[in-house]
Amino acid sequence: MPLIKELSAKMKLKRDNLLAAARELFIENGIYNTSVDAIVRHANVAKGTFYLYFEDKEALLNEIVYDINRSLLLKAFNAARTSEAGGSTDRLIAMIDYIINHFTDNPQELKLVKKNFSWPLIKEKITSADKDAELSEALDSLIEYRHIKDLSSEEARNIIFAIVEMCGGLCYSCIIHKQPTDMETMKPTLFMMIRKILE
Amino acid sequence: MPLIKELSAKMKLKRDNLLAAARELFIENGIYNTSVDAIVRHANVAKGTFYLYFEDKEALLNEIVYDINRSLLLKAFNAARTSEAGGSTDRLIAMIDYIINHFTDNPQELKLVKKNFSWPLIKEKITSADKDAELSEALDSLIEYRHIKDLSSEEARNIIFAIVEMCGGLCYSCIIHKQPTDMETMKPTLFMMIRKILE
Amino acid sequence: MPLIKELSAKMKLKRDNLLAAARELFIENGIYNTSVDAIVRHANVAKGTFYLYFEDKEALLNEIVYDINRSLLLKAFNAARTSEAGGSTDRLIAMIDYIINHFTDNPQELKLVKKNFSWPLIKEKITSADKDAELSEALDSLIEYRHIKDLSSEEARNIIFAIVEMCGGLCYSCIIHKQPTDMETMKPTLFMMIRKILE
Amino acid sequence: MPLIKELSAKMKLKRDNLLAAARELFIENGIYNTSVDAIVRHANVAKGTFYLYFEDKEALLNEIVYDINRSLLLKAFNAARTSEAGGSTDRLIAMIDYIINHFTDNPQELKLVKKNFSWPLIKEKITSADKDAELSEALDSLIEYRHIKDLSSEEARNIIFAIVEMCGGLCYSCIIHKQPTDMETMKPTLFMMIRKILE
DNA sequence: GATGAATGAGTCTTCATTCAT
DNA sequence: GATGAATGAAGACTCATTCAT
Numbered sequence: 118m119p120l121i122k123e124l125s126a127k128m129k130l131k132r133d134n135l136l137a138a139a140r141e142l143f144i145e146n147g148i149y150n151t152s153v154d155a156i157v158r159h160a161n162v163a164k165g166t167f168y169l170y171f172e173d174k175e176a177l178l179n180e181i182v183y184d185i186n187r188s189l190l191l192k193a194f195n196a197a198r199t200s201e202a203g204g205s206t207d208r209l210i211a212m213i214d215y216i217i218n219h220f221t222d223n224p225q226e227l228k229l230v231k232k233n234f235s236w237p238l239i240k241e242k243i244t245s246a247d248k249d250a251e252l253s254e255a256l257d258s259l260i261e262y263r264h265i266k267d268l269s270s271e272e273a274r275n276i277i278f279a280i281v282e283m284c285g286g287l288c289y290s291c292i293i294h295k296q297p298t299d300m301e302t303m304k305p306t307l308f309m310m311i312r313k314i315l316e
Numbered sequence: 317m318p319l320i321k322e323l324s325a326k327m328k329l330k331r332d333n334l335l336a337a338a339r340e341l342f343i344e345n346g347i348y349n350t351s352v353d354a355i356v357r358h359a360n361v362a363k364g365t366f367y368l369y370f371e372d373k374e375a376l377l378n379e380i381v382y383d384i385n386r387s388l389l390l391k392a393f394n395a396a397r398t399s400e401a402g403g404s405t406d407r408l409i410a411m412i413d414y415i416i417n418h419f420t421d422n423p424q425e426l427k428l429v430k431k432n433f434s435w436p437l438i439k440e441k442i443t444s445a446d447k448d449a450e451l452s453e454a455l456d457s458l459i460e461y462r463h464i465k466d467l468s469s470e471e472a473r474n475i476i477f478a479i480v481e482m483c484g485g486l487c488y489s490c491i492i493h494k495q496p497t498d499m500e501t502m503k504p505t506l507f508m509m510i511r512k513i514l515e
Numbered sequence: 516m517p518l519i520k521e522l523s524a525k526m527k528l529k530r531d532n533l534l535a536a537a538r539e540l541f542i543e544n545g546i547y548n549t550s551v552d553a554i555v556r557h558a559n560v561a562k563g564t565f566y567l568y569f570e571d572k573e574a575l576l577n578e579i580v581y582d583i584n585r586s587l588l589l590k591a592f593n594a595a596r597t598s599e600a601g602g603s604t605d606r607l608i609a610m611i612d613y614i615i616n617h618f619t620d621n622p623q624e625l626k627l628v629k630k631n632f633s634w635p636l637i638k639e640k641i642t643s644a645d646k647d648a649e650l651s652e653a654l655d656s657l658i659e660y661r662h663i664k665d666l667s668s669e670e671a672r673n674i675i676f677a678i679v680e681m682c683g684g685l686c687y688s689c690i691i692h693k694q695p696t697d698m699e700t701m702k703p704t705l706f707m708m709i710r711k712i713l714e
Numbered sequence: 715m716p717l718i719k720e721l722s723a724k725m726k727l728k729r730d731n732l733l734a735a736a737r738e739l740f741i742e743n744g745i746y747n748t749s750v751d752a753i754v755r756h757a758n759v760a761k762g763t764f765y766l767y768f769e770d771k772e773a774l775l776n777e778i779v780y781d782i783n784r785s786l787l788l789k790a791f792n793a794a795r796t797s798e799a800g801g802s803t804d805r806l807i808a809m810i811d812y813i814i815n816h817f818t819d820n821p822q823e824l825k826l827v828k829k830n831f832s833w834p835l836i837k838e839k840i841t842s843a844d845k846d847a848e849l850s851e852a853l854d855s856l857i858e859y860r861h862i863k864d865l866s867s868e869e870a871r872n873i874i875f876a877i878v879e880m881c882g883g884l885c886y887s888c889i890i891h892k893q894p895t896d897m898e899t900m901k902p903t904l905f906m907m908i909r910k911i912l913e
Numbered sequence: 914g915a916t917g918a919a920t921g922a923g924t925c926t927t928c929a930t931t932c933a934t
Numbered sequence: 935g936a937t938g939a940a941t942g943a944a945g946a947c948t949c950a951t952t953c954a955t
Contacts, residue, residue, distance in 0.1 A: 128935085149348075152928060163937040168930070232431065236495035271497070275505045278496045279486055286481025296435040297477045298470070306474045314509050327918075352946065362920040367947065526914085547746075550949060561916040566951070630829065634893035669895070673903045676894045680883025685876055694833040695875045696868070704872045712907050725939075750925065760941040765926070 132170045134160045140181050144225040148178060148233070182233045183242060185226060187252050189219055194255045206315045209259070209277075210308055213284050220288050221300055231289045280311055331369045333359045339380050343424040347377060347432065381432045382441060384425060386451050388418055393454045405514045408458075408476075409507055412483050419487045420499055430488045479510055530568045532558040538579050542623040546576060546631070580631045581640060583624060585650050587617055592653040604713045607657070607675075608706050611682050618686050619698055629687045678709055729767045731757045737778050741822040745775060745830065779830045780839060782823060784849050786816055791852045803912045806856070806874075807905055810881050817885050818897055828886045877908055 138160035142151040153174055157164050171177040193215040197208045220227040243253040260274040268276070287307060291300040337359035341350040352373055356366050370376040396411040419426040442452040459473040467475070486506060490499040536558035540549040551572055555562050569575040595610040618625040641651040658672040666674070685705060689698040735757035739748040750771055754764050768774040794808040817824040840850040857871040865873070884904060888897040 131936095153930085154928070157938095164929095164939090165931080165937055166935085169935070174929070236489050236493050240495065272505060274496055275502055276509065278489075279482055279502075279506060279509055282485025282489065283478055283482035286485045287478055290435050290477075290481065294435050296439065297473055303474055303478075306471055307478060310475065310478060310513050313512050313515075316512075330918090351944075353944085363922090363946095364920055364948080365918080368918070373946075529915095551951085552949070555917095562918090562950095563916055563952080564914085567914070572950070634887050634891050638893060670903055672894055673900055674907065676887075677880055677884055677900075677904060677907060680887065681876055681880035684879025684883045688833055688875075688879065692833050694837065695871055701872055701876075704869055705876060708873065708876055708911050711910050711913075714910075728939090749923075751923085761926085761943090762928080762941055763939080766939070771925080 128170075131160075131162060131166065135162065135167060135170060136177070136181060136184070139177055140185075143178070143181060143229055144223075148229070178233060179235070179238055182230055182235070183238055185230050186234065186239065187242075187249065189216060191251065191255055193219075194259075206312060209280075209315070210311060212259075213280075213308075213311070214304075217284070217288060217300060217304065220292055224292050227288060227292055231285065234285075276314065280314065283307075283310075327369075330361065330365065334361065334366060334369055335376070335380060335383070338376050339384075339428075342377070342380065342428050347428070377432060378434075378437055381429055381434070382437055384429050385433065385438065386441075386448065388415060390450065390454055392418075393458075405511060408479075408514070409510060411458075412479075412507075412510070413503075415483070416487060416499060416503065419491055423491050426487055426491055430484065433484075475513065479513065482506075482509075526568075529558075529560060529564065533560065533565060533568060534575070534579060534582070537575055538583075541576070541579065541627050542621075546627070576631060577633070577636055580628055580633070581636055583628050584632065584637065585640075585647065587614060589649060589653055591617075592657075604710060607678075607713070608709060610657075611678075611706075611709070612702075614682070615686060615698060615702065619690055622690050625686060625690055629683065632683075674712065678712065681705075681708075725767075728759065728763065732759065732764060732767055733774070733778060733781070736774050737782075737826075740775070740778065740826050745826070775830060776832075776835055779827055779832070780835055782827050783831065783836065784839075784846065786813060788848060788852055790816075791856075803909060806877075806912075807908060809856075810877075810905075810908070811901075813881070814885060814897060814901065817889055821889050824885060824889055828882065831882075873911065877911065880904075880907075 135156060139151070139156045142155055142159055146155075153167055154164065156177075157167050171180075193212045196215040197212040200208070200211045242249050243256060260270070260277055284307065287303055288300065290296045291298065291303045297303075334355065338350070338355045341354055341358055345354075352366055353363065355376075356363050370379075392411040392414040395414040396407045399407070399410045441448050442455060459469070459476055483506065486502055487499065489495045490497060490502045533554060537549070537554045540553055540557055544553075551565055552562065554575075555565050569578075591610045591613040594613040595606045598606070598609045640647050641654060658668070658675055682705065685701055686698065688694045689696060689701045695701075732753065736748070736753045739752055739756055743752075750764055751761065753774075754761050768777075790809045790812040793812040794805045797805070797808045839846050840853060857867070857874055881904065884900055885897065887893045888895060888900045894900075
């Protein structure tokens, strides 16, 4: 797309500025209280510039949500990999623990991600021609780590998926609404449930 | 308060009209694409009438989401109660099955409910002075049905809660996005997981 | 107008209720922040009743402003009459002093009256068939008290009128805005000016 | 701030258009009967443009009232300065005469100004960092022209102020309501009173 | 006479998007 | 590519007034 690579660097910067500004404002004030105007002001660019880099506000939002998820997943993955956790179940729980802690510390981010998370978006990014290799790999290893068991890989994937949904849902209600209890109290129960599911 | 029952009945009708109109439009076009204007047009009342019955759009939304949840929960509860399911786990699964089937048939309703579900709202309704007795009871029996086990009632409640979140999350992604698979395929895996959790 | 005198008493009561309620609210919140709705609520009557007694909001406002002026003028008049003030100038100043003190204690009333005072309204009330005799007399004596001087009665009236406007204007700016100074400081200067005007 | 003077000029023009349109409509229909909608229609700009230049309707109103006062005061001042009037009292009367004549010719403007005049506004404009020097000077010379007399400058200012209020009040009732007489008839009496006040 | 539910024109304000420069 | 003034449709909400009961 960019004709001259040199320019592309400058442009990337501007784009990143916008992304960062929007992320900050979305997290601080919520999506529906953040106008394009506020974003460009915070990023110190002109209104029109926004539309040079993003189709519209939603495209920007999707990208931000994707970035947050991607970065968090990779960090959680590395945390689990470098932990001394022995079995694969322990590693999965270490990952989830990492994610829970992160959202406990960043509840606004959780709000943003949860309300706007979309699997199709992720799927596209790990399926398309210029796919996100790093993320793909992390996700794959997550899914396939249970190959030892007598489950088909689809079934394994579905189980992991279900666990993830459960964790996501609990994060939201326990951290944001403290319902039915706080996250700290819920955690042992959650981990126990996961262990039971995975035997 | 109402001196004349007849009048009150008329007003209830109008209120219900508005509720129904809004529900339809919310389901069809989404919340943020449904203006108060559209609602009153669809309900065939004047703009001002809306504000006679609802403080604002959000109050209306909350009521709709609550109504959907309430009615679905009660129906699921009755379905489970009248099923031949023996054990308590079977009854819980019967309930969940009912809910899954309902959302499979009404994916738009699922969209509406999922994005705007809020435990605090439910909590308020089953806690306040003039609480919703019927719903309260259903929820209580859900939570306390596992008193036989060696779990504290809080832990039992938390487990049920987690299962509900898992089911809710899976419904959304499997029914709306068909991710990672469709609901029909996911169901057996889900039920198996629930059984494992509850032993 | 009223067919039955008995009813008229009840009606007068309702009318007075509305008047009193509106006056209170106008003074407390200002005219443009006081809705007919608030008035009828505060007066404990139905919305429609309002329009049974007043053509519209403005008619009500006019009546309130008139009542305030009338009552204040009469009270000021009596205060001056019963004061030991000797000359006619002293009596006029005593009157003005009374009015200034009243507005100093009731700045909100001053706001209401000043922004909505209208001579035509007063004129109509003291000119019409069923004129307000008491007020008429007070005003007349005010105007004609200077008959000893070699001024035509028109000129005397105009001078008094001008003095009244000056006092009214000063009240507003000195009491409400403390501009150019507070009323207490302005008073001696004002009285000195009046004396000079009247010799 | 403006990098390009040309652009700024265009914008100033648009702002002035809005100002002029609003002024016309305010004068013709009154403030509360003039909607932002009507203003932008009359100025041939889009609704949003209004809010590009003015915070809200009130800010616009304040600016208009200020502009009218400012321009009238300066014109009156110049008229008095260039008149052959000898003493300072004569010059003050010349000024007042100018103002009276102006309002006689523009009664609608008088209405607008009188109901919305606000000393605090004026005060702010002649006190703030980037104060209106020209107006400041005119006002100062008005106030201080009586330094010869044995009055403190505060007292002199207060007297002038009182005279101004008297004139303003008389203008309104004599011009708008012809009460108690028309302005032409009132003028000699008024001037006589001013002379008496100032000896 | 009294009621109060219903009206709907009207208000201000926001904001994503465009486009001439 | 970058700008930011301009747009105007759309939004939520208000409230004086009416009228069937």
